[in-house]
Structures are given as structure tokens and as C-alpha cells.
Amino acid sequence: MKHTKKHIFCSIMIILIVAFDQITKYFASLKLADGSVAKFIPGVVQFKYAENTGMAFSMLSGARWVFIALTVVVCVGVFYYLFSNRCKSLWLYWSLGVILSGGIGNLIDRIRFGYVVDFIEPTFVNFAIFNIADCAVTCGAVVLVGYLLYDAFKDVKKPKENSDG
Incomplete structure (x- = not known):
């Protein structure tokens, strides 16, 4: 099996993001599960423990095994x-x-756990509580959409101007 630098660096990145996500969720569970709130940047973001049994914005709550199966297949x-x-x-x-x-x-x-630990709550806007893994999926998806748009339009050329003079 051919190991390249790209695969090694990507593996390290994946491990670091997953570890950071799990460590922050551990501390959120340890310090905030009692209902306390930690102000991080007042008026912007605070840390508040939440358990999400659904997907984004708690949609389809209770479909744990569907999410697990779908996530495993996609991953x-x-x-x-x-x-x-x-x-x-x-x-x-x-x-x-x-x-x-x-x-x-x-x-x-x-x-x-049967749920996802969320703990990052924006306070400047009414928005869902989320976590580091959600940030990774969102940031990766934004870059992916940008790449796909670039790739779709990179070969589109402007019509040639008529030079009949």
C-alpha cells in the first residue's frame, strides 16, 4: 500500500480534529451538564451544554440508528x-x-451516548447550539461547495467578440 505525505498529513488532521472535538465535548459535559453557562465572549458566544438526539437543529430526533448507519456509510x-x-x-x-x-x-x-454533545451557543443571534465537529462539517462543506462551483465554471469561456471591423 502506497503511503504518501498527503495521506499522512490528512490522517493527522483528521485525528487532531476528532481529538479536539472529543476533548471539548468532555469538558463541556464535565463542567456544564449541571445547567451552568460559561460566558466566552459576552454578547457573542457562550458555552451551554445540550444533548442533540437528532441532526442539525435537532431535526428527526430519535432516529439514532438511522443516523449511525448513514454516517458510517458516508464516512x-x-x-x-x-x-x-x-x-x-x-x-x-x-x-x-x-x-x-x-x-x-x-x-x-x-x-x-445516543446523542451528540453540543455546547457552543451564539448569543448575538438566535441559532442552534453546536460543537467542533459541526464546525468541521460546515467549514468543509463550504470549501467543498466553493471548489465544486469553481470546478463547474472554470472551463466556461466568454463568447469571442466578433472582430468584423
């Missing part, structure tokens, strides 16, 4: 695609790696 597919040397674009490669790390982070929670 295995992305992992295979990344590490089979099929992915030629670094932008695509890294965005999928970041998305994969977020998926793994939340998958760990779903398997261990």
Missing part, C-alpha cells in the same frame, strides 16, 4: 475515496477530510 465512502488515490484535487481532498473528521466526531457521540 467509509469518503475515507475510501480519499485514501484510494482517486481524489486528484487538493481542495476537494482536504475539504472531504475536514467533513470526514466532523462526521467521525459526532458518530463517536451517537454510538457512545
